[in-house]
Amino acid sequence: xxxxxxxxxxxxxxxxxxxxxxxxxxxxxxxxxxxxxxxxxxxxxxxxxxxxxxxxxxxxxxxxxxxxxxxxxxxxxxxxxxxxxxxxxxxxxxxxxxxxxxxxxxxxxxxxxxxxxxxxxxxxxxxxxxxxxxxxxxxxxxxxxxxxxxxxxxxxxxxxxxxxxxxxxxxxxxxxxxxxxxxxxxxxxxxxxxxxxxxxxxxxxxxxxxxxxxxxxxxxxxxxxxxxxxxxxxxxxxxxxxxxxxxxxxxxxxxxxxxxxxxxxxxxxxxxxxxxxxxxxxxxxxxxxxxxxxxxxxxxxxxxxxxxxxxxxxxxxxxxxxxxxxxxxxxxxxxxxxxxxxxxxxxxxxxxxxxxxxxxxxxxxxxxxxxxxxxxxxxxxxxxxxxxxxxxxxxxxxxxxxxxxxxxxxxxxxxxxxxxxxxxxxxxxxxxxxxxxxxxxxxxxxxxxxxxxxxxx
Numbered sequence: 001x002x003x004x005x006x007x008x009x010x011x012x013x014x015x016x017x018x019x020x021x022x023x024x025x026x027x028x029x030x031x032x033x034x035x036x037x038x039x040x041x042x043x044x045x046x047x048x049x050x051x052x053x054x055x056x057x058x059x060x061x062x063x064x065x066x067x068x069x070x071x072x073x074x075x076x077x078x079x080x081x082x083x084x085x086x087x088x089x090x091x092x093x094x095x096x097x098x099x100x101x102x103x104x105x106x107x108x109x110x111x112x113x114x115x116x117x118x119x120x121x122x123x124x125x126x127x128x129x130x131x132x133x134x135x136x137x138x139x140x141x142x143x144x145x146x147x148x149x150x151x152x153x154x155x156x157x158x159x160x161x162x163x164x165x166x167x168x169x170x171x172x173x174x175x176x177x178x179x180x181x182x183x184x185x186x187x188x189x190x191x192x193x194x195x196x197x198x199x200x201x202x203x204x205x206x207x208x209x210x211x212x213x214x215x216x217x218x219x220x221x222x223x224x225x226x227x228x229x230x231x232x233x234x235x236x237x238x239x240x241x242x243x244x245x246x247x248x249x250x251x252x253x254x255x256x257x258x259x260x261x262x263x264x265x266x267x268x269x270x271x272x273x274x275x276x277x278x279x280x281x282x283x284x285x286x287x288x289x290x291x292x293x294x295x296x297x298x299x300x301x302x303x304x305x306x307x308x309x310x311x312x313x314x315x316x317x318x319x320x321x322x323x324x325x326x327x328x329x330x331x332x333x334x335x336x337x338x339x340x341x342x343x344x345x346x347x348x349x350x351x352x353x354x355x356x357x358x359x360x361x362x363x364x365x366x367x368x369x370x371x372x373x374x375x376x377x378x379x380x381x382x383x384x385x386x387x388x389x390x391x392x393x394x395x396x397x398x399x400x401x402x403x404x405x406x407x408x409x410x411x412x413x414x415x416x417x418x419x420x421x422x423x424x425x426x427x428x429x430x431x432x433x434x435x436x437x438x439x440x441x442x443x444x445x446x447x448x449x450x451x452x453x454x455x456x457x
Contacts, residue, residue, distance in 0.1 A: 020187065020190075021180070021183050021184055021187050024183050024187075025176065025179055025180050025183055028179050028183075029176060029179075056138060059138055060137075060138055063138065063139060063141060063151055064141070066085060066091075066151060067141040067143070067149055069081060069085060070082050070085060070093065070095075070149060071143055071149075075143055075144050075145060076099065076100070076143065076145055076147070077095045077097070077100050077143060077147050077149060079095070079100065079102050082095065082102070082104060083104070086104045086154070090153065090154040091104075091151055091152065091153065091154055092104050092105045092108065092151070092152040092153070092154050093149065093150070093151060094149070094150040094152075095147055095148070095149055096147065096148045096150075097143070097145065097146050097147025097148060098145070098146050098147070099145075099147075100147060105154065105156070108154075108155060108156070111135075111152060139151050139152065187220070189220040189221070189224060190220065192209055192210050192224070193209055193220070193223060193224050193227060196208065196209035196224070196227060196228070196231070197227060200227070200230075200231040200234065203238075205231055205232070205234070205235040208228045208231060208232075209224045209227060209228050245293050246293070246294070249290045249293045249294055252286070252290055253290060256283060256286055256287060256290070259283055260280065260283045260284075260287070263276055263279045263280050263283060264276075264280070289424070292424045292425075292428055293424070295354065295428060296407070296424065296427065296428055296431060299351075299428070299431035299432065299434075299435050306347075306348040306351065306435055306436065307348050307349075307350070308346045308347060308348055309346070309347075309348075309349055310344035310345070310346060311344055311345055311346070311347050311349045311352065312342075312344050313338065313342065313344075313345060313347075313352070313378050313385065313387070314336055314338040314342060314378060316349060316352060316353060316356065317336045317338075317356055317360075317376050317378065318336060319353070320353060320356045320357050320360060321334050321336070321360060321376075323357070324357065324360060324361060324364065327361070328361070328364040328365075328368075330364055330368065330373060331360070331364060333373035334360060334363075334364070334373055334374050334375070334376060335373065335374075335375045335376070336375075336376045336378070337375065337376065337377045337378065338377075338378040338379070339378075339379060339380070342378065342379075342380060343380070345380055345385045345455075345457045346457045347385070347436060347455055347457060348432075348435075348436070351432045351435065351436075352432065352455075354428060354432060355387070355428070355429045355432045355433070355453060356376075356387070356389075358425035358426065358428055358429050359376075359387070359389040359425075359426075359429060359451055359453070360374065360376065360389060361425065362389075362391075362425050362426065362451075363389050363390065363391035363393075363449075363451075364391075366391050366393040366394070366449065367391030367392050367393035367448060368393075369393070370391065370392035370393050370447070370448070371392070372392040373392075374389060374390060374391045374392070375389070375390050376388070376389050377389075377390075380457070383456055383457060384438070384454050384455065384456055384457065385454070385455050385457050386452065386453070386454050386455075387452070387453045387455070388450060388451070388452045388453075389450070389451050390445055390448055390449070390450045390451075391448045391449055392447050392448040393447065393448055393449065394447070395444040395445070395446070395447060395448055395449050396411050396442070396444065396449055397411065398444065401442050401443065401444070404426050404442050405426045405427055405429070405430035405440055405442070406423075406427060407423065407424060407427045408423040408424065408427075409423045409427075410423040426440070426442075426451070429451070429453060432453075433453045433454070433455060436455040436456055436457075437455070437456035438453060438454040438455040438456055439453075439454055440452070440453050
């Protein structure tokens with residue numbers, strides 16, 4: 001069953017919720033809309049309240065002049081004079097009376113105040129006084145011979161230019177686009193800061209955040225400078241830790257070699273031999289730990305170099321299993337699965353041997369009590385080769401899977417002396433995979449743990 005895709009509304013909502021740029025543009029638009037609404041509403045309110053004191057007398061005087069122009073010296077309205085008025089002004093003129101009945105725009109709907117001329121009692125007068133009687137006093141005139149002239153605004157003059165609405169919408173969209181571009185340019189350093197923080201998180205300190213983001217005279221420039229300084233401090237601490245481990249490892253090699261030589265010179269008598277063998281095993285574990293520390297430094301450093309050569313992976317895996325039989329009696333039951341006639345692949349055989357040794361050793365230790373033995377699966381596809389090692393032990397808690405390949409990390413279930421080492425095995429495997437341009441991943445198989453390594457060849 002295919003996974004249901006989220007709706008366009010949900011995708012847009014998720015994008016807005018995770019984009020400070022879009023949210024800032026929306027805030028600007030909402031602010032502009034609110035300010036426009038408040039201004040227009042306030043202007044309309046101020047005009048509706050104060051027009052009687054200022055504009056009303058001027059309007060009434062203008063209507064008186066239009067009435068005199070329409071009637072002329074005779075005092076009787078003239079259709080020709082009314083047509084001349086509407087020819088030069090966006091007005092409507094209606095004449096009603098005993099001799100002349102004419103309307104300049106008979107198809108237009110009369111205004112509300114003209115439709116509400118009939119008085120329906122005191123309640124109607126109180127409700128319609130401002131809307132009906134007041135506008136009749138302003139826009140209607142009665143001549144001496146009984147004709148009633150009504151003036152109004154010609155609505156067709158405004159309807160002839162509907163493109164103004166389109167122009168206004170286009171202008172609004174252009175302003176929105178300009179605001180978006182400006183906000184995007186203003187917050188562009190955030191992208192570089194985020195990429196720099198991700199590089200630092202991966203342990204790559206070779207490329208700091210670009211200088212153009214640091215020299216910005218704002219808070220983003222200060223943030224970029226702070227993160228760069230933090231990255232340099234972390235890099236220095238990691239280098240100091242690595243140098244300390246290398247110094248300790250090199251210094252321990254000489255006394256460790258002398259201790260091993262002295263242990264081998266002990267007499268092989270029945271009462272001393274058990275302690276002698278136990279001491280030699282402990283010294284060997286210490287030597288292996290020192291070798292792993294030195295190898296991890298070589299793989300994680302900038303000077304890491306692979307010695308690639310055509311390698312028979314199934315044969316290499318069989319050799320590793322043979323070497324592990326001395327430490328794990330159950331190693332003989334480890335099954336290796338590979339395609340028939342798998343050709344040699346170009347890898348570093350010594351590093352891949354180290355990888356296989358750690359993976360199989362880890363599977364044998366954690367799956368020692370399982371009824372099924374660990375399995376090793378090899379496959380090649382194009383330019384990659386995949387190594388998969390699975391045990392049938394208790395597995396690892398899901399919340400700890402992401403930390404398995406970290407240096408010196410051990411799950412809670414592997415902290416006993418018998419269950420695990422110091423936490424360098426999977427870390428070295430991850431470094432080997434990265435040196436080959438590949439990746440390492442781990443997942444629970446129920447039962448057991450599956451570790452998959454992909455290498456580029």
